[in-house]
Amino acid sequence: MSEITPGLWELVFKGLWITVQLTVFSAALGAVVALVIGLARTHRLWIVRFLSGAYFEIFRGTSALVFMFLVFFALPLGFGWQLVPMWAAVLAMGLTYGAYGSEIVRGAVAAVSPAQREAGIALSFTPAQSLRKVILPQAWPEMVPPLNNLLIELLKGTALVSILGVNDITFAGSLVRNATGESAPIYTVILVMYFVLAFVMTRGMRLLERQAKAGIGQAPPKRRKLSLRQTNDLAASGVSGGTGGAA
Amino acid sequence: MSADSTPTNPNAGGSKETANPTVDGSELIRFDKVTKRFGSNTVLDELDFKVDSGKHVTLIGPSGSGKTTILRLLMTLMKPDEGTIKVGGEYLTHEERGGKLVPAGDKHIREVRKNIGMVFQQFNLFPNMKVLRNITEAPVHVLGLSKDEADERARELLDLVGLGDRCDAYPTQLSGGQQQRVAIARALAMRPQVLLLDEVTSALDPELVAGVLDVLRDIAHSTDITMLCVTHEMNFARDISDQVLMFDSGRIIESGSPEKIFGDPDHERTREFLSAVL
Numbered sequence: 264m265s266e267i268t269p270g271l272w273e274l275v276f277k278g279l280w281i282t283v284q285l286t287v288f289s290a291a292l293g294a295v296v297a298l299v300i301g302l303a304r305t306h307r308l309w310i311v312r313f314l315s316g317a318y319f320e321i322f323r324g325t326s327a328l329v330f331m332f333l334v335f336f337a338l339p340l341g342f343g344w345q346l347v348p349m350w351a352a353v354l355a356m357g358l359t360y361g362a363y364g365s366e367i368v369r370g371a372v373a374a375v376s377p378a379q380r381e382a383g384i385a386l387s388f389t390p391a392q393s394l395r396k397v398i399l400p401q402a403w404p405e406m407v408p409p410l411n412n413l414l415i416e417l418l419k420g421t422a423l424v425s426i427l428g429v430n431d432i433t434f435a436g437s438l439v440r441n442a443t444g445e446s447a448p449i450y451t452v453i454l455v456m457y458f459v460l461a462f463v464m465t466r467g468m469r470l471l472e473r474q475a476k477a478g479i480g481q482a483p484p485k486r487r488k489l490s491l492r493q494t495n496d497l498a499a500s501g502v503s504g505g506t507g508g509a510a
Numbered sequence: 511m512s513a514d515s516t517p518t519n520p521n522a523g524g525s526k527e528t529a530n531p532t533v534d535g536s537e538l539i540r541f542d543k544v545t546k547r548f549g550s551n552t553v554l555d556e557l558d559f560k561v562d563s564g565k566h567v568t569l570i571g572p573s574g575s576g577k578t579t580i581l582r583l584l585m586t587l588m589k590p591d592e593g594t595i596k597v598g599g600e601y602l603t604h605e606e607r608g609g610k611l612v613p614a615g616d617k618h619i620r621e622v623r624k625n626i627g628m629v630f631q632q633f634n635l636f637p638n639m640k641v642l643r644n645i646t647e648a649p650v651h652v653l654g655l656s657k658d659e660a661d662e663r664a665r666e667l668l669d670l671v672g673l674g675d676r677c678d679a680y681p682t683q684l685s686g687g688q689q690q691r692v693a694i695a696r697a698l699a700m701r702p703q704v705l706l707l708d709e710v711t712s713a714l715d716p717e718l719v720a721g722v723l724d725v726l727r728d729i730a731h732s733t734d735i736t737m738l739c740v741t742h743e744m745n746f747a748r749d750i751s752d753q754v755l756m757f758d759s760g761r762i763i764e765s766g767s768p769e770k771i772f773g774d775p776d777h778e779r780t781r782e783f784l785s786a787v788l
Contacts, residue, residue, distance in 0.1 A: 379634060
């Protein structure tokens with residue numbers, strides 16, 4: 264039984280930094296994939312829908328870990344070059360979690376009222392303008408909470424890369440365990456670290472959600488009273504005596 | 511007052527003029543044998559009619575008779591199954607290529623569509639934009655107006671609809687009547703030749719209807735914009751219309767001046783309908 268030495272702590276904090284990087288890079292790739300695949304799945308051309316749907320089903324139905332192995336071990340055999348484990352991991356995680364994310368994007372875009380698209384047509388927007396100015400800004404607040412869940416899944420999923428030998432915190436944890444001969448202290452520390460990371464991300468996403476809601480004229484969900492419609496409207500007086508807000 | 515349509519009028523004994531000049535200068539909208547079906551249900555049945563520039567035409571009739579479909583076809587929210595529509599002498603959903611009429615590309619449709627504006631039953635303002643940007647977005651990004659120019663035009667229009675002080679509100683912060691008035695301003699900001707009004711007061715609380723109709727009356731009387739209006743507000747229809755078209759089962763069964771249609775309609779079906787709604 265021995266102490267966790269400063270040298271070992273350094274290993275853990277380096278691992279923490281690697282985990283953060285893995286999460287950020289995978290999330291960035293995943294976000295791009297989610298947006299592209301998610302929108303492609305609502306495309307009017309069936310071939311685009313078919314291909315993007317196939318991508319989604321394949322990545323949803325396969326294991327990120329096995330895919331990571333495939334990228335890391337099989338690519339060199341086939342093509343004669345090998346990705347650094349870190350990038351193999353980012354690629355595998357980004358493509359997989361991007362596929363999950365595409366479902367969130369697709370759902371949120373589909374949930375925007377068709378009437379909004381019609382209003383865009385009536386103003387002669389191109390489909391791209393309509394998407395950028397009208398549809399996506401309204402779909403975004405709907406996406407944030409489920410994307411937050413996915414992001415936390417992704418964070419915890421990064422632990423898989425320790426199997427490839429990437430020195431993230433989980434990997435560092437196993438090194439420390441070997442050095443000290445004790446599991447409980449170091450793995451407790453690492454659990455707490457994951458929790459803190461997840462908590463910080465959740466707070467960040469809350470902020471994002473609040474901002475997104477304010478951006479479509481929905482007040483922050485602080486003072487949520489029992490009124491269905493906002494009738495506390497100054498200029499309503501310009502119309503007639505009292506607007507009939509349901510009591 | 512105009513008799514500028516070629517309705518299928520059973521009472522007239524099929525005395526439909528067939529030798530119409532293709533373009534008579536002031537003709538703005540023309541439907542030629544337009545048919546629209548939803549499944550086995552024929553909503554419009556070889557409909558012919560035309561509207562002259564500057565006229566205000568009201569479409570009345572029981573629900574499901576095809577009135578709203580006409581507006582949606584004009585706005586290209588749907589395409590006709592058969593027949594052609596012309597706006598300002600241009601085919602709306604078709605193009606002439608090599609002497610043949612082919613379905614038009616998106617670009618052509620967008621170009622012709624710029625002449626048409628629409629106000630919807632449910633307002634359909636963009637909730638992610640404040641009032642002013644709702645109005646300026648299309649003039650800036652579709653017509654290519656400068657930001658300042660678009661802002662100025664939007665403020666004038668908001669004054670016109672009585673909401674000059676609400677530029678910075680989000681649509682959700684406005685009452686239904688206010689939202690609809692912003693929607694009218696938004697449509698007008700594109701300077702369309704034709705304004706389509708699709709039951710614009712049907713979703714409003716009764717006490718908010720008058721404000722919206724006043725704005726529309728004002729526009730009808732002070733501009734030369736052509737209006738096609740689907741409404742259940744018969745008094746409003748009587749006030750602003752040059753011509754009233756009575757629809758039933760996808761056909762125009764009667765058309766005429768508001769005095770004629772509301773006062774002494776020829777057709778039994780029109781009489782029935784009016785006595786039910788008035």
